[in-house]
C-alpha cells in the first residue's frame with residue numbers, strides 16, 4: 186500500500202478544512218468499511234485520509250422529536266441506528282431493513298454518513314431514506330445546505346457532495362399516517378448485496394393510494410425515483426391491474442444495469458413484479474401512530 190497521511194481532526198469544521206476541493210486522492214473516512222476495501226483492491230490510493238472518528242461524539246446522536254421527525258448524526262453507526270428503540274418504533278421500515286444489511290461486524294463499524302456518501306447503488310439505506318423523503322445536511326467550508334436523499338446521487342458512485350464537503354446529519358420527516366416497505370431481493374443469502382431494491386412510502390386513503398414515493402436501487406446505476414410508476418399509483422386503488430401497470434411503467438422508465446447478481450433481463454422481471462410486492466408490503470405494514 187502506498188503511504189498516505191492520516192489526519193484526525195476533533196471538529197467537523199476542522200475536518201472540512203483538511204479536505205481539498207481539487208484533489209480526489211484526499212478523502213474523509215468514517216467507518217472505513219468501503220474505503221479500505223477499495224484501497225486493498227488498489228482502486229483507490231489516497232494521499233491523505235481525514236478520519237471522522239474523533240468528531241463522532243458530537244455527530245452520532247439519534248433522536249426522534251415530539252412531532253416524530255428522526256435526526257441521525259452522520260457518524261452514528263448502522264448498529265446504533267438498528268438498536269435505537271425510538272427510531273425503530275417511529276420508522277419500522279428502517280428497523281426491518283438493517284438486520285439484512287450485510288452482517289453485524291460491518292454494521293458495528295459502518296456509519297450512516299458513509300452509507301449515504303459512498304454512492305454504490307447497491308446500498309440498502311439510501312433507497313429507504315429517499316422513499317421516506319429524508320434530506321441530508323451537507324457542511325462545506327463556508328456554508329451548509331440541505332439536499333434531499335433522492336437528489337443526492339448523480340451517477341454510479343457519484344454524488345452531489347463536494348470534495349471539501351461532509352454529510353453532517355440526516356433528517357427524516359415524521360411518518361404520520363404513512364406506510365412504507367423495502368423489498369430487498371438477493372440472488373444469494375438474505376443479507377447479501379441486493380440484485381434489486383425497491384422502497385416505497387405512501388398514504389392509504391381507504392382503498393386509494395396517495396403521496397406515493399417509489400424508489401429503485403441495485404438494478405439501476407443510482408438510486409432513483411420511479412416517477413412514471415408513481416403517477417399510475419397515485420389516486421388509484423392497489424388492485425392487480427394497477428400494480429401490474431405500475432410495474433410495467435417502472436421497467437419502461439428505469440435504465441436497468443446488469444451485474445454479477447443478475448442480468449439486465451432478469452432484473453427487469455424482478456422490477457416488474459417487485460413494484461407491486463413492495464406496495465402490498467407497505468399496505469400490510471402496521472401504522473406507526
Ligand SMILES: Cc1cc2nc3c(=O)[nH]c(=O)nc-3n(C[C@H](O)[C@H](O)[C@H](O)COP(=O)(O)OP(=O)(O)OC[C@H]3O[C@@H](n4cnc5c(N)ncnc54)[C@H](O)[C@@H]3O)c2cc1C
Nearest residue numbers: 215216217218219220287295296298299300302308309352
Ligand atoms: C462485506 C461487506 C458487505 C456489505 N454488504 C452491504 C449490503 O448488503 N448492503 C449495504 O447497504 N451495504 C453493504 N455494505 C457496505 C457498507 O454498508 C458500507 O461499506 C458502509 O455503509 C460505508 O460506511 P463507512 O462508514 O464504512 O464508510 P467509509 O468506507 O468510511 O466511506 C465510504 C465513502 O463515503 C465517504 N464518506 C464517509 N463519511 C462521509 C461523510 N460524513 N461525509 C461525506 N463523505 C463521507 C468516504 O470518503 C468514502 O468515499 C457491505 C460492506 C462490506 C464490507
